[in-house]
Amino acid sequence: MSWIGKSPNRKEDVRLIRGQGYFVDDKQDYGLLHLHLVRSPYAHAHIINVDVAAAEALPGVICTLTGAEVKELMPESFMELGPEPAANIQDYPMAVGKVIFQGEPVAAVVAETPALAADGGALVDVDYDMLDAVITAEQAMEDEEVLHESAGTNKTWQGVYEYGEVDAAFDEAATVVKIDRMHFHRFASTPVENNAVVAEWKRHGELDFFCNNSFVGFAQQLLAPALGVSVDQMHIKTHDIGGSFGNKISNYTQMAIAALASRKAGGRPVKWAETRTEHLLSSGHGNERTFLDTEVALDKNGVITAVRSRHIDDCGAYPRYEPLGCVIWSQVLPATYGVRNFRIDFSQAVTNKCPAVPNRGYSRMQHLWFMERIIDICAHKLDIPADEMRLRNYITEFPYTTPNGCVYDSGNYPAMLEKAKELIGWDDWKKKQADARAEGRLLGIGIGTTLDSGTNNFGQARIMNPHLPFSGNSEVATIRIDLQGSVIVTLGSGPSGQSHETTTAQVVAEELGINPDLVRVRSGFDTGWNTFVGHSGSYASQFAVTGLSAVHGACEKLKAEMRRLAAFILEASEEDLEFGIGEEGPQLSVKGTDQAVNYWYMGNLVNNDNAVLAGELGDVTLNIRHVYRPPFTVPDVERKYGNLTLTYAAQLHIAVIEIDRDFGHPRILAYAAVDDCGTVINPKIVGGQVHGATAHGIGAAIMETFQYDETGNLLTSSFSDYCPITSMNMPDVQYGSIQTPSPFSYSGAKGMGEGGGAPLHTVSAAVQDALITEGIIVTDSHHSVTSVFELLRSKDESSGVQVDKR
Amino acid sequence: MYPAPFHYHRAESLEGAISLLAELGDSARALAGGQTLLVWMKLRFDEPQHLVDVSRIPGLSEIRQQAGDEVCIGALATHAEIARSAIAEALPNVLDCGSGIADAQIRSRGTIGGALGSADPSCDWPTLLHTFDAVLTCTGPEGTRTIPVSELVEDIYTTILKPAELITEIRFKIPPENSGGAYCGFKRCAPAYPTASAGVQLTLEDDICSAIRIALGSAGLTTITSQEAEAVLQGNPLTEANIDKATEAIVAAADPVPDQRGSEDFKRAVLRTLVKRAIDIAGRRCHGEIIKGHHEYV
Ligand SMILES: Cc1cc2nc3c(=O)[nH]c(=O)nc-3n(C[C@H](O)[C@H](O)[C@H](O)COP(=O)(O)OP(=O)(O)OC[C@H]3O[C@@H](n4cnc5c(N)ncnc54)[C@H](O)[C@@H]3O)c2cc1C
Numbered sequence A: 001m002s003w004i005g006k007s008p009n010r011k012e013d014v015r016l017i018r019g020q021g022y023f024v025d026d027k028q029d030y031g032l033l034h035l036h037l038v039r040s041p042y043a044h045a046h047i048i049n050v051d052v053a054a055a056e057a058l059p060g061v062i063c064t065l066t067g068a069e070v071k072e073l074m075p076e077s078f079m080e081l082g083p084e085p086a087a088n089i090q091d092y093p094m095a096v097g098k099v100i101f102q103g104e105p106v107a108a109v110v111a112e113t114p115a116l117a118a119d120g121g122a123l124v125d126v127d128y129d130m131l132d133a134v135i136t137a138e139q140a141m142e143d144e145e146v147l148h149e150s151a152g153t154n155k156t157w158q159g160v161y162e163y164g165e166v167d168a169a170f171d172e173a174a175t176v177v178k179i180d181r182m183h184f185h186r187f188a189s190t191p192v193e194n195n196a197v198v199a200e201w202k203r204h205g206e207l208d209f210f211c212n213n214s215f216v217g218f219a220q221q222l223l224a225p226a227l228g229v230s231v232d233q234m235h236i237k238t239h240d241i242g243g244s245f246g247n248k249i250s251n252y253t254q255m256a257i258a259a260l261a262s263r264k265a266g267g268r269p270v271k272w273a274e275t276r277t278e279h280l281l282s283s284g285h286g287n288e289r290t291f292l293d294t295e296v297a298l299d300k301n302g303v304i305t306a307v308r309s310r311h312i313d314d315c316g317a318y319p320r321y322e323p324l325g326c327v328i329w330s331q332v333l334p335a336t337y338g339v340r341n342f343r344i345d346f347s348q349a350v351t352n353k354c355p356a357v358p359n360r361g362y363s364r365m366q367h368l369w370f371m372e373r374i375i376d377i378c379a380h381k382l383d384i385p386a387d388e389m390r391l392r393n394y395i396t397e398f399p400y401t402t403p404n405g406c407v408y409d410s411g412n413y414p415a416m417l418e419k420a421k422e423l424i425g426w427d428d429w430k431k432k433q434a435d436a437r438a439e440g441r442l443l444g445i446g447i448g449t450t451l452d453s454g455t456n457n458f459g460q461a462r463i464m465n466p467h468l469p470f471s472g473n474s475e476v477a478t479i480r481i482d483l484q485g486s487v488i489v490t491l492g493s494g495p496s497g498q499s500h501e502t503t504t505a506q507v508v509a510e511e512l513g514i515n516p517d518l519v520r521v522r523s524g525f526d527t528g529w530n531t532f533v534g535h536s537g538s539y540a541s542q543f544a545v546t547g548l549s550a551v552h553g554a555c556e557k558l559k560a561e562m563r564r565l566a567a568f569i570l571e572a573s574e575e576d577l578e579f580g581i582g583e584e585g586p587q588l589s590v591k592g593t594d595q596a597v598n599y600w601y602m603g604n605l606v607n608n609d610n611a612v613l614a615g616e617l618g619d620v621t622l623n624i625r626h627v628y629r630p631p632f633t634v635p636d637v638e639r640k641y642g643n644l645t646l647t648y649a650a651q652l653h654i655a656v657i658e659i660d661r662d663f664g665h666p667r668i669l670a671y672a673a674v675d676d677c678g679t680v681i682n683p684k685i686v687g688g689q690v691h692g693a694t695a696h697g698i699g700a701a702i703m704e705t706f707q708y709d710e711t712g713n714l715l716t717s718s719f720s721d722y723c724p725i726t727s728m729n730m731p732d733v734q735y736g737s738i739q740t741p742s743p744f745s746y747s748g749a750k751g752m753g754e755g756g757g758a759p760l761h762t763v764s765a766a767v768q769d770a771l772i773t774e775g776i777i778v779t780d781s782h783h784s785v786t787s788v789f790e791l792l793r794s795k796d797e798s799s800g801v802q803v804d805k806r
Numbered sequence B: 001m002y003p004a005p006f007h008y009h010r011a012e013s014l015e016g017a018i019s020l021l022a023e024l025g026d027s028a029r030a031l032a033g034g035q036t037l038l039v040w041m042k043l044r045f046d047e048p049q050h051l052v053d054v055s056r057i058p059g060l061s062e063i064r065q066q067a068g069d070e071v072c073i074g075a076l077a078t079h080a081e082i083a084r085s086a087i088a089e090a091l092p093n094v095l096d097c098g099s100g101i102a103d104a105q106i107r108s109r110g111t112i113g114g115a116l117g118s119a120d121p122s123c124d125w126p127t128l129l130h131t132f133d134a135v136l137t138c139t140g141p142e143g144t145r146t147i148p149v150s151e152l153v154e155d156i157y158t159t160i161l162k163p164a165e166l167i168t169e170i171r172f173k174i175p176p177e178n179s180g181g182a183y184c185g186f187k188r189c190a191p192a193y194p195t196a197s198a199g200v201q202l203t204l205e206d207d208i209c210s211a212i213r214i215a216l217g218s219a220g221l222t223t224i225t226s227q228e229a230e231a232v233l234q235g236n237p238l239t240e241a242n243i244d245k246a247t248e249a250i251v252a253a254a255d256p257v258p259d260q261r262g263s264e265d266f267k268r269a270v271l272r273t274l275v276k277r278a279i280d281i282a283g284r285r286c287h288g289e290i291i292k293g294h295h296e297y298v
Helices: A053-057 A067-073 A114-123 A137-141 A166-172 A216-227 A252-264 A276-283 A322-332 A364-382 A386-393 A413-424 A426-438 A458-464 A500-512 A546-570 A599-607 A683-702 A755-774 A785-794 B014-027 B037-042 B079-083 B086-090 B092-100 B104-109 B112-117 B124-131 B227-233 B240-253 B264-286
Strands: A033-039 A045-051 A061-066 A105-111 A125-130 A155-163 A175-184 A196-201 A207-211 A234-238 A270-273 A288-298 A304-314 A341-349 A442-456 A475-481 A487-491 A519-521 A577-582 A585-590 A596-598 A623-628 A645-659 A666-676 A733-737 A801-805 B007-010 B028-031 B050-053 B063-066 B070-074 B135-140 B143-148 B153-155 B166-173 B179-187 B196-205 B208-217
Touching: A033 A114, A033 A252, A033 A276, A045 A067, A045 A105, A053 A061, A053 A114, A061 A067, A061 A114, A061 A252, A067 A105, A067 A252, A105 A114, A105 A252, A137 A288, A137 A304, A137 A341, A155 A322, A155 A458, A166 A288, A166 A304, A166 A341, A175 A364, A196 A252, A207 A252, A216 A234, A216 A252, A252 A270, A288 A364, A304 A322, A304 A364, A322 A341, A322 A364, A322 A442, A322 A458, A364 A386, A364 A442, A364 A755, A364 A801, A386 A413, A386 A442, A413 A426, A413 A442, A413 A645, A413 A666, A413 A733, A426 A442, A426 A645, A442 A755, A475 A546, A475 A599, A487 A500, A487 A546, A500 A519, A500 A546, A546 A577, A546 A585, A546 A596, A546 A599, A546 A623, A585 A599, A596 A599, A645 A683, A645 A755, A666 A683, A666 A755, A683 A733, A683 A755, A755 A785, A785 B264, B014 B028, B014 B050, B014 B135, B014 B166, B028 B037, B063 B086, B079 B086, B079 B092, B079 B104, B079 B112, B086 B092, B092 B124, B092 B179, B092 B196, B112 B124, B112 B166, B124 B179, B124 B196, B124 B208, B179 B264, B196 B264, B208 B227, B208 B240, B208 B264, B227 B240, B240 B264
Parallel strands: A033 A270, A207 A234, A304 A341, A487 A519, A666 A733, B007 B050, B028 B050
Antiparallel strands: A033 A105, A045 A125, A061 A105, A155 A341, A175 A288, A175 A801, A196 A207, A196 A270, A288 A304, A442 A645, A475 A487, A475 A623, A577 A585, A585 A596, A645 A666, B063 B070, B070 B166, B135 B143, B135 B166, B179 B196, B196 B208
C-alpha cells in the first residue's frame, strides 16, 4: 500500500473541526494579565509627551510601558537585515520619540482583564507634533523628509542586477516597447487568526513564549539580543496557528513588548491578542513595487531578448526583514521565459506606512506580475495572440539555468497552457468574445503563468548584505519508537494550516509500511523538543522538500537501527527482514516465515529492558534526530549569481472577465487553474492550497487594497472597508494539474502553497484584454470596481507605452 | 475592541423600557440587535453609561398582514426573520432588501427598528420603507404616535424621536394589483454596507405609471427621494426616455459622499445603473414576471 499520492483525512481536522484546536488566545494561566497597545493616530509625528498617570491609577491596571521605557529596557534595538545605512535604523517595538506610521504602538497598558487594559489605554494621554507624511517610495527617495535620522536617508537599499549583453540586445532588437510606469499594489493575506502571544518572563530568568510566530528559528535570533537573554533561555512554543502566509514571521516585535511587560509585572504571564483593525493597520502589509522606465527588446518573431527597468520597493516604516525582498524576486528573474539579458536597477525606500512583511508569493509575485504584464503589453502591441506570445517565449528545456544562475528543476508550461485552455473551453470563449466585441461589450480572456520557487538558499541574503551570516537551508525532524512502541514524530516547521501532521504521517507510513493513523505527529513547535535549527519555520513553499526530506532521512536512520535490533532479536540476517503490520501491530518480520517482532517489544527492550541487549547494540536508541540540508553553495555576491532556490512549482491560470461599461464592475465569468508541484504527496491538501492561493490572488486583484490618504491615514482598516474575498465573490474554479517530478528532491515533490500570485497576473491580463478595444493599457495590479471605473473614464490611449519598430 | 464600562439592564416590557430610559436620561441607549450600537461602542465612538436591552420584550417582533391589506412588522423583527416571512414571499423587494443586508450573523441579530433608529443612510430598510410610504408607530413617556418614515430622520445619525421614545411597529399597505417593487444594492462584499442602493415601487395601469416611489440609500446624508423624478413617471408610460429623465432627476438629487467605497462620480454612476435596473425589474414584476434581483457583489 503506497501512501504517497493519496488523500487520507487530515489528522489536524480531528481537533480543528470539533472546536478542539488550541490557539494562543485559548490559553489560560494562573495570574494571566492582558496587554493593550495605545497606537498613534498619526502617520508621522514627534511624540512630545506620554502621560500614563491616569491609566496607572485605574484599579486593575498593573503597569504601563512607554516607548522611552522600552528603549531603556532593551539592551539593543532590533537587528535590521539590510546593510548600512539601513542597518543604523533604531528599531524598537514601540515608537521612541517619533512615530513613523499610523498604528505604531506608543504605549502599553497591562491589566487584570482585556477590558480594563483597554480602559487604561483610553486614559493614556499622548501629545503629538504632526509632521508631513511621505506616502510613496518615489517621494521618499527624494529624501526631503527623512524618516529615520539614524539612517540619514529614506533609501534603504539599492543594487543593479545585470546579466548578459543588454545594450547589444537592444541595438539588435526588431522592436522596443517602453512602459513608463507600472505599479503593484499593497495588500495582505489577512490570516483568520490575528497575531497573539503569551509571554512569561520568569523571575529565575527563563522566558516562555506561547505564540503564533511562523518562523521561530529566525525570530529567536532577533529576540535574544534585543531582550538580553540567550537563545536557550527562551522557550518558544506554538500549537495551532490560524494562517500566517508569511505575515506572522514579523510578530516578534509584539512578542518583545509582551515579554518586557511580563518582566515589569513581576513575572506574571501577559497575553496580547491583536484585534482585526490593529492587524490591518499595523501588523504588516505585503510589499508594494513600482516599475519605472521599463524597456523590452524583441526580435522579429516577438521573442523577448532583453529587459531593462528600474524597480522600487516601498517597505513602509521599518525595513526589518524586508530588504530580503530586494533579492528574493531574482529567484524568478526571467519568470517562465527564456530571456537572457537583463538590467534591473532595484531600490527600496521607507515610507510612513505600515511596515512591509513577507506575504504569500513574497517578492517573486511582484516580479512575475511585471514579467506577465510585459508579455501581454508586448503581445497586444505587436498583435500576437497572448497564448501564442507565451508559447514563443516559454522555457522548454529542463533543468534550465537562468541568467543569474538559478536552476529551474523541471516543468512543462505549454502542457499546462493546453490543459487550462481545455478546462476553460478556450475556443468557445474566443467565439463568445468576438460576439461580445461586435456588440460593444467588454469581454477579456487572460492567461497568467507563474512560478512558486521553494526552498530558499539563504545565501542570497548576502547579495543584499554581504555581512549576513546566513546561507543554505535546513530543517529537522525527530522520530522515535517510544517505550510503548508508538511512532512519534516531531517537526521543526511550526505549521500554520499546511497539514504537516498529515503529510508527515503519510511519508512515515510509506517508509515503515504502516498506516498514517499509527503515526503520532506532534502538533505545533516547541524549542524544548530540540527539533529545530535557525531555518526552522513554515515559509517560502518548502515543507514538501525540506520538512519531508528531514522526515524521510530520519525514517531511513530509524529503519537501520530497527533492522539491527530486529536481526538480533529474531536471530535473522538484516537482509531477510521486512517492515509491515502483523497481528500484533507494526512489526519487522523475517520474509517468508511467521517470525516477527513488534514495535512495542523493540521500544520496551531499548527503554526498559536493555540488559538483554548485546554490547554492539549499545548505540541503538530508536530516537533519531535528522537534519536535511539541500545541496547549496554560497552565491557569488559580486555578480549576484547562484542557485537561489531548489524547486520551481508552476501555476497557469486563465480567467474570462466581463467589464460593465456603466460603472466598471469586473465580473469573472470563468476561471481555470492548473498546478504543477511535481510529485503530489496528498492531492486534497495540494488542491486546498491551490484554491486558497487562488482566492487570495483574486481577492487581491479585484477587492483588497491598503489605501492611504495623503496624510498617511489608512482608509481600509476594517474588513468592511478592506473587503477580503469571501465565497460570495469567488468564481467557480476549474482545477487541474500536471506533475513534472523534481530531480532535486528525494520524492520528486516541489515546495508549493504560495501560488506565485497567479490570479493577479491572470486578472490583469483579462482586464487588459477586455479594455484593449478601448485603447487602455493596464499598468496597475488592482482592479477593484472603482479603479476599473477610473480606467474606463481615463480612456488614456497612450498609458505611457511607446512602441519603437526598427 | 472593548467598549467603555457600562451598566446593562434588561427590559421585560415596553413600559418598563420606556420608564427606565426616561429615568436614566441622556446616558442611556436602547439596545436591540446591537449590530450598530455595539460596534460604535467597541470603537469608543459612543460611550453610554447604560444600555437598556429591549430585544426580549415580548410581542414586538411579530410580522403579519392584517385587515385592509396592511403589513405590520414589529420593530424587533430581525432582518433574517423578515427575509423568510410570508411578507417577503409576497413582496420580492422585501426579500431583496432583507437578504442582502450584511452577512448571516448580522442578519440574525440586527432588527428593522434598530436600522431605523440608527438613522444611518447606508441602512437598507429605511430606503425600502420610503418606497412603501411606511408609517412608524412610536411609544414614549408621552404616549403613542405615528410618524411617516420620511419624517423620522432629521440628519445623519439623528432621528426626531423624543428621549425614551421607541419605534414599536412599522406599517405599510400591500400595493394594489399591477404593482411591482424592486430593491437593488451594490456592495463590495457581505460584511460591507452597500456602496449605493435604490428602491422603486411602481403601479402600472395600461402601461401608464399610476403610482411611483423611488428612494436611494448610501447616496447622501439621509435617504434621497425626488418628487421631480417621480413626477416624470407619474401618469406617463415607462418609456426609455422617461426612465432616463427620472433617473437623471433622482441622481441629481443625490449627494453621495466620496470615501473608500468610491468617488462622487463613481457613486453617481452606480446609482444611475441601480435606479434603471430597479425600475426595469419593478416594471416587469408589475406584469407578474418572476425575477430574482437584489444585491450584487464585486
Ligand atoms: C459589518 C456590518 C455590516 C452591515 N451591513 C449592513 C448593510 O449592508 N445594510 C444594512 O441595512 N445594515 C447593515 N448593518 C447594520 C445592521 O443592519 C444593524 O443591525 C442595524 O443597522 C441596526 O439594528 P440593531 O437591531 O442591531 O440596532 P442596535 O445596534 O441595537 O441599535 C442601533 C440604534 O438604534 C436605536 N434603536 C434600536 N432599536 C430601536 C427602536 N425600536 N426604536 C428606536 N431606536 C432604536 C439604538 O438605541 C441605537 O441607537 C451592518 C452592520 C455591520 C456590523
